[in-house]
Amino acid sequence: MDAYFIDHGFERSKSESTLYVKTQDTSTLIVALYVDALLFCGDDEKMIHDFKIEMMKRYEMSDMGLLHHFLGMEIYQENDGVFICQRKYAENILKKFGMSDCNPTLIPLAVNQKMKKEDGEKKIDACIYRSMSESTLSWCNKERVLRYIKDLTNFGIKYVKGAQVNLQGYCDSDWAGCLDDMKSTTGHSFSLGSSVFSWTSKKQESVAQSTAEAGYVAAAMATSHVYWLRKILGDIGMNRTRHINIKYHFIREAIEECEVQLTFSKSEDQVADIFTKSLPKEKFFKFRELLGVMEHHIKRENCS
Structure with a gap:
C-alpha cells in the first residue's frame, strides 16, 4: 500500500510512518493507516470521494462513512466541533471487574497520596493487577481508579470548531x-x-x-x-x-x-x-x- 500511495502523489511523513499527505492545487488529503483500517480527512469533497472509490476498487475495502468508533474511542462530529469519549470502553472495564454498581469517587487519588510497592496492605493476584493495569493505565489505591471511572463515563474531550x-x-x-x-x-x-x-x-x-x-x-x-x-x-x-x-x-x-x-x-x-x-x-x-x-x-x- 505504501508503494501505491507514493505512486499516486502522496508524501509519507518522515516523523510518522503511517501518515500520508497529498496536495493538489489548494486542496489537501490526509490519510492515516492502522493495520487494515484507513482514516482520512480533507478539505475537498471530490478529492475525498475519488480516493474512497479508488480504495474500494483496488483493495476491496468498505466505506464505513463518517468516523464514529476507533480503538475504543467514540467520535461524535457535531455542528460546533468534535467530541471524543470512551463511555462504552469504560463501562466494559467496570463490568469486567464487577464494579458497575460501585459508588463513584470524584478524584482518582487521595490528596498528597504517595504510593509504594510495600504499603502494608494485602497483596493482590498478579494476573488481576496486570489485567487492570492494561485496562486503566494506572493502579491507584486498588479499586479507587475504577470508582473514578464510574463517575466519568459521560466525560470526554471537546474540540471546538473555529478555534x-x-x-x-x-x-x-x-x-x-x-x-x-x-x-x-x-x-x-x-x-x-x-x-x-x-x-x-x-x-x-x-x-x-x-x-x-x-x-x-x-x-x-x-x-x-x-x-x-x-x-x-x-x-x-x-x-x-x-x-x-x-x-x-x-x-x-x-x-x-x-x-x-x-x-x-x-x-x-x-x-x-x-x-x-x-x-x-x-x-x-x-x-x-x-x-x-x-x-x-x-x-x-x-x-x-
Missing part, C-alpha cells in the same frame, strides 16, 4: 515522587486551539538531584515532543521546522532560535500538575476543565 490554531503546552515534574526509587515524574500536555490532544505522565529514567534538575529534564522531554509535533504539523502543511538532535541541553538552542518559548506558570495555573501528583478536588476539577475534558450526554442509540 484559533495555536500550539501550546505545559510541563511540570514531581521531584522524587516515587517512594521506592526516589525518581521524579514528568508530566506535559499540549493543545492546538481548544482542548488537549497530546499528554504524558511518565517516571524519569534517572534520579534527579534537585527540583531544578527534575524540572529541567521535564522541560527537555516536553521540548523534544514539541519538535515531533511541529514536524507532524509541517507534514500536513501547518508549519515547518528543521531537524534538531534531541538532548537535554538542547533547550537553550531551541530558545535562542525561537523554536520554543518558555514562560513561567504559577502553580494555580500549571495544568501539567494533574499528570504528576495527586491534587485537591478544586484544583483537579479546574485543571481537568482547562484540558478540555467535559461532561457530554449522548443519546444511547448513537453509542452502540
Whole structure:
C-alpha cells in the first residue's frame, strides 16, 4: 500500500510512518493507516470521494462513512466541533471487574497520596493487577481508579470548531515522587486551539538531584515532543521546522532560535500538575476543565 500511495502523489511523513499527505492545487488529503483500517480527512469533497472509490476498487475495502468508533474511542462530529469519549470502553472495564454498581469517587487519588510497592496492605493476584493495569493505565489505591471511572463515563474531550490554531503546552515534574526509587515524574500536555490532544505522565529514567534538575529534564522531554509535533504539523502543511538532535541541553538552542518559548506558570495555573501528583478536588476539577475534558450526554442509540 505504501508503494501505491507514493505512486499516486502522496508524501509519507518522515516523523510518522503511517501518515500520508497529498496536495493538489489548494486542496489537501490526509490519510492515516492502522493495520487494515484507513482514516482520512480533507478539505475537498471530490478529492475525498475519488480516493474512497479508488480504495474500494483496488483493495476491496468498505466505506464505513463518517468516523464514529476507533480503538475504543467514540467520535461524535457535531455542528460546533468534535467530541471524543470512551463511555462504552469504560463501562466494559467496570463490568469486567464487577464494579458497575460501585459508588463513584470524584478524584482518582487521595490528596498528597504517595504510593509504594510495600504499603502494608494485602497483596493482590498478579494476573488481576496486570489485567487492570492494561485496562486503566494506572493502579491507584486498588479499586479507587475504577470508582473514578464510574463517575466519568459521560466525560470526554471537546474540540471546538473555529478555534484559533495555536500550539501550546505545559510541563511540570514531581521531584522524587516515587517512594521506592526516589525518581521524579514528568508530566506535559499540549493543545492546538481548544482542548488537549497530546499528554504524558511518565517516571524519569534517572534520579534527579534537585527540583531544578527534575524540572529541567521535564522541560527537555516536553521540548523534544514539541519538535515531533511541529514536524507532524509541517507534514500536513501547518508549519515547518528543521531537524534538531534531541538532548537535554538542547533547550537553550531551541530558545535562542525561537523554536520554543518558555514562560513561567504559577502553580494555580500549571495544568501539567494533574499528570504528576495527586491534587485537591478544586484544583483537579479546574485543571481537568482547562484540558478540555467535559461532561457530554449522548443519546444511547448513537453509542452502540
